Structures are given as C-alpha cells and as structure tokens.
Amino acid sequence: MKKTELAFIADIHYYSPRLGDKGRAYELRSGSDQKCLAESGAVVDAALKKIKNSSVDALVISGDVSNNGERFSHEEIYAKLRAFSEQKPVYLITSTHDWCTNHSPSRYEGDKVYNDVEALGAEELDALYKDFGRDKLIAEFETSRGFHSRCYQINEEVRLLCVNDDADGAGGKSGYSEEHLNWMVEQITKAKEAGNYIIATEHHLMLYNVSGLINKGQSIADNYEVAARLADAGLRLMFVGHSHFQRTTEFVSPAGNKITQVNIGSLCGYPAPINYVTIENGVAHIRVEFLDGFDYNGKHYDARFFKDHSADVLLNILNAAATDKQELKDRLGAHGIRIKPLDKIYFIIRRLAKTVLGITVGRAGRLVNFFTFGKGVNRKAVKAHKKEKLLPYVISIFLCLFDGSYIASSLPETVKTIVGDVGTLPGRVVSKLPIKKAKKEKIYKTTNEIEGIVRELVYPAAPDNTECSVLL
Numbered sequence: 001m002k003k004t005e006l007a008f009i010a011d012i013h014y015y016s017p018r019l020g021d022k023g024r025a026y027e028l029r030s031g032s033d034q035k036c037l038a039e040s041g042a043v044v045d046a047a048l049k050k051i052k053n054s055s056v057d058a059l060v061i062s063g064d065v066s067n068n069g070e071r072f073s074h075e076e077i078y079a080k081l082r083a084f085s086e087q088k089p090v091y092l093i094t095s096t097h098d099w100c101t102n103h104s105p106s107r108y109e110g111d112k113v114y115n116d117v118e119a120l121g122a123e124e125l126d127a128l129y130k131d132f133g134r135d136k137l138i139a140e141f142e143t144s145r146g147f148h149s150r151c152y153q154i155n156e157e158v159r160l161l162c163v164n165d166d167a168d169g170a171g172g173k174s175g176y177s178e179e180h181l182n183w184m185v186e187q188i189t190k191a192k193e194a195g196n197y198i199i200a201t202e203h204h205l206m207l208y209n210v211s212g213l214i215n216k217g218q219s220i221a222d223n224y225e226v227a228a229r230l231a232d233a234g235l236r237l238m239f240v241g242h243s244h245f246q247r248t249t250e251f252v253s254p255a256g257n258k259i260t261q262v263n264i265g266s267l268c269g270y271p272a273p274i275n276y277v278t279i280e281n282g283v284a285h286i287r288v289e290f291l292d293g294f295d296y297n298g299k300h301y302d303a304r305f306f307k308d309h310s311a312d313v314l315l316n317i318l319n320a321a322a323t324d325k326q327e328l329k330d331r332l333g334a335h336g337i338r339i340k341p342l343d344k345i346y347f348i349i350r351r352l353a354k355t356v357l358g359i360t361v362g363r364a365g366r367l368v369n370f371f372t373f374g375k376g377v378n379r380k381a382v383k384a385h386k387k388e389k390l391l392p393y394v395i396s397i398f399l400c401l402f403d404g405s406y407i408a409s410s411l412p413e414t415v416k417t418i419v420g421d422v423g424t425l426p427g428r429v430v431s432k433l434p435i436k437k438a439k440k441e442k443i444y445k446t447t448n449e450i451e452g453i454v455r456e457l458v459y460p461a462a463p464d465n466t467e468c469s470v471l472l
Contacts, residue, residue, distance in 0.1 A: 010241030069100030169221030362386025404465025423454025
C-alpha cells in the first residue's frame with residue numbers, strides 16, 4: 001500500500017508590510033492580535049522551508065490565507081506559494097478573511113488608520129488561486145456566493161475534499177446549502193466506491209472543540225447535523241481552522257459512525273503549528289509540530305516570540321489599565337471595545353489591574369477562601385505556590401486554548417488542582433443561592449459549561465491534541 005504524507009496549515013493571515021509596519025496605529029493593531037502581522041511573511045518563509053525539506057507529498061492550507069482580503073497581501077502570499085508549488089503541490093481553500101467580510105480592509109500610517117485599501121472579491125480570489133492543484137481536480141461545486149468547493153485525486157489511493165463554507169449555510173451563516181451538502185456526500189460516496197481514502201478540509205468549525213460557550217460563533221450552521229451526514233456517508237477525518245485553537249475532537253453520529261475533527265491553530269500565532277498527516281493501510285496518523293523560530297529584519301526569533309506576542313494581548317490591556325486611562329481607551333479601542341462610563345469607573349479598574357498584576361497565588365487563594373468560608377480552593381495546593389505571582393499561571397492557562405493544552409502537560413498537579421477548583425466554584429456558589437430550582441437549573445447549564453472549559457484546558461479529553469491516529 002502506498003504511503004501518503006500531507007502537511008496542513010491554517011490561518012496564515014498574511015499581512016503585507018505595505019499596509020504599514022510601524023507607528024502608533026500599527027502598534028495598537030499588532031498589540032491587540034494573538035497572531036503576528038508584519039512578521040507573518042518571515043513566519044511563512046520559515047514554515048514553507050521546513051515543509052519543503054520534509055518528506056510530505058503536498059501542502060494543504062485550510063483558509064484565511066490573507067490578513068483581511070487586501071490585494072497587496074494576496075499578491076505577496078500568492079508569490080510565496082507559487083514558488084513553493086514548484087517543489088511540492090499546494091491545495092487550499094479561501095475563507096472570510098480572504099475577501100474581507102466587513103468590506104473595509106485597513107492600512108496604518110503614523111497614528112492614523114485608513115480604509116482605502118483595495119480588496120479581492122470572490123471571483124478574483126478564485127481566479128488567483130484556482131490553478132493550485134488544478135491537474136488533480138476531479139470535481140467542483142460553485143456556491144451561491146461564487147466560491148468553489150473542489151475534490152482532488154491526490155494519488156491513486158487518496159482524495160482530498162476542499163470545501164468552502166462561507167455564507168452558504170442557513171440564514172447566510174457559514175455552512176452548506178442542501179445542494180452543496182449533497183455534492184459533498186456524493187464525493188465521499190464516489191471515493192469509497194473507487195476504493196479510495198478521502199479526507200476533507202473546511203475553514204469554520206464543524207464540531208465545538210472546547211465548548212459551545214466559546215465555539216458556537218466559530219462553527220458552521222447546523223454543525224452536528226452536518227457532521228452526522230458526513231460521518232454516515234463515510235468521511236472519517238475533517239481538518240478545520242478559524243478558531244486558532246489546536247485541538248482534536250471526535251463525534252459519533254446517531255447511526256454510530258465516528259468522524260474526527262482536527263482544528264489547526266494559526267500558523268502566525270502561538271504556537272505556530274504544522275499538522276503532518278501520514279495515510280497508510282487505512283490509517284491516518286496525525287502529529288503536530290510547532291515552528292521553532294524565524295528570521296526577520298536580520299534577527300532570529302525563537303518560539304518564545306509567539307508565546308510572548310499572544311500573552312501581550314492580555315498584558316497590554318492590564319498594564320494600560322494599571323497606569324494610563326487614555327492608553328487603556330486606545331488599547332480597548334483596538335479591540336473594538338468602547339466602555340462609556342470608563343472615565344467614572346477608571347479608579348476601580350486601575351486598582352483591580354494593579355492587584356491582578358501583582359497578586360500572589362497565596363493572597364488570591366486566601367481572598368477566594370475568605371469569601372467562600374474556606375471552601376473555594378485547596379489550601380495545600382495554594383500553599384505550595386503561595387509566594388509565586390498568579391499572573392504567569394493565568395497566562396499559561398490562557399495559552400492552553402491555543403496550543404491544545406501542551407503547556408498544561410508541564411504544569412504541577414497542585415496548579416491543576418487550583419485551576420480545577422476555580423472552575424467548579426461558580427457551580428458551588430449557585431448551589432448555595434436561595435433561588436427557585438428551575439432558575440437554578442438554568443444557571444447550572446452555564447456553570448457546567450465553565451467547569452467543562454476549565455477542566456478541558458488542564459485535563460484535555462482524548463484524543464491527544466498533538467498526536468493521534470484515525471481509522472479511515
């Protein structure tokens with residue numbers, strides 16, 4: 001049996017330096033984003049070099065190739081991918097950030113933001129990228145929005161289904177019309193009839209990878225119904241992007257058919273993952289490697305850059321809140337957040353921010369236990385870290401969302417115990433409230449979700465988020 005090796009990346013969000021890479025406006029924009037911007041070209045170069053030097057047969061990109069649909073960004077990333085495709089084939093789908101859903105891509109100059117940037121529409125996007133994989137194309141479908149889904153014959157044993165889910169679902173949401181979904185089922189069926197293995201990629205989530213509380217707005221419409229249809233047709237493996245989380249999730253349809261979703265993290269954000277897939281003897285083995293660094297403007301940056309840049313999304317706001325009201329307004333504004341009464345409540349925000357920046361695990365634990373009569377968090381666990389700052393642990397747990405809880409594997413069990421106790425705290429508080437049972441049960445739905453999210457971050461459920469196998 002032939003061995004097929006593929007590399008998957010997603011959410012490149014390539015940003016052209018011609019859109020501005022210095023000045024106050026750019027610094028605010030860059031500092032509010034988990035993924036890097038001006039450095040994205042260097043990151044892509046490092047990743048493509050690594051993949052080119054590997055044994056993979058082809059590269060697959062699962063959407064959001066550009067930062068926000070800018071023509072400059074598309075032209076530059078296209079040139080990089082075209083050069084790479086001379087060594088190994090490239091297959092890709094475009095998605096929301098490739099045609100700029102808000103129709104207002106930006107550039108940055110000094111302290112000004114301008115929205116006069118030319119962007120690409122659906123027709124131009126297809127014209128630019130359609131030749132990637134064209135010699136392997138066996139079927140295609142055009143959506144009502146003018147986007148295309150395509151099926152490729154990678155080799156004599158493996159087919160790749162690349163589907164564009166943009167605005168094709170119920171109510172114009174991401175997802176699939178009935179005609180589109182029927183076409184997908186047809187491609188899966190034909191692959192099975194030909195004795196081929198078939199794997200697929202879309203951009204938005206098919207399955208919630210952490211919790212509906214977080215992922216609902218990141219998923220396709222009617223997501224579990226779609227998952228069941230595809231699983232029952234015979235699809236066993238779907239790669240997705242969009243959330244920037246590196247996580248693997250399983251779902252079994254009511255008919256008993258399993259499908260596995262691999263959510264690929266953003267290449268240009270922490271932890272800069274490349275997903276390698278080896279298909280052999282009916283089994284797809286997935287392993288995730290994280291980019292170990294890149295060269296930018298004559299300087300080498302190691303993997304810590306991605307972690308620090310992502311952590312700064314939190315730290316920039318906290319530091320601003322603790323020191324400068326206008327800086328806080330600017331930082332929040334970069335996230336699109338406006339708090340009307342901020343001037344009146346800033347003194348409270350400042351005090352809270354200073355507390356969060358400086359508080360120790362011991363002090364935080366004592367405060368929680370004081371207000372919960374000693375039943376909030378495990379005292380022995382808190383004592384083990386009482387003199388350590390709390391914030392680094394908060395950042396580590398935050399980053400676990402993106403790296404598939406890779407950081408969590410190295411956290412002390414005492415820290416995991418504290419985190420677990422914090423996760424169950426809302427539910428325990430609600431249980432003591434003097435409110436009607438029906439209302440309490442409704443609140444429990446949310447507290448249970450919170451508990452599940454926290455537990456998933458420190459004790460992720462199977463399968464492993466960085467290495468697993470799927471029976472095709």
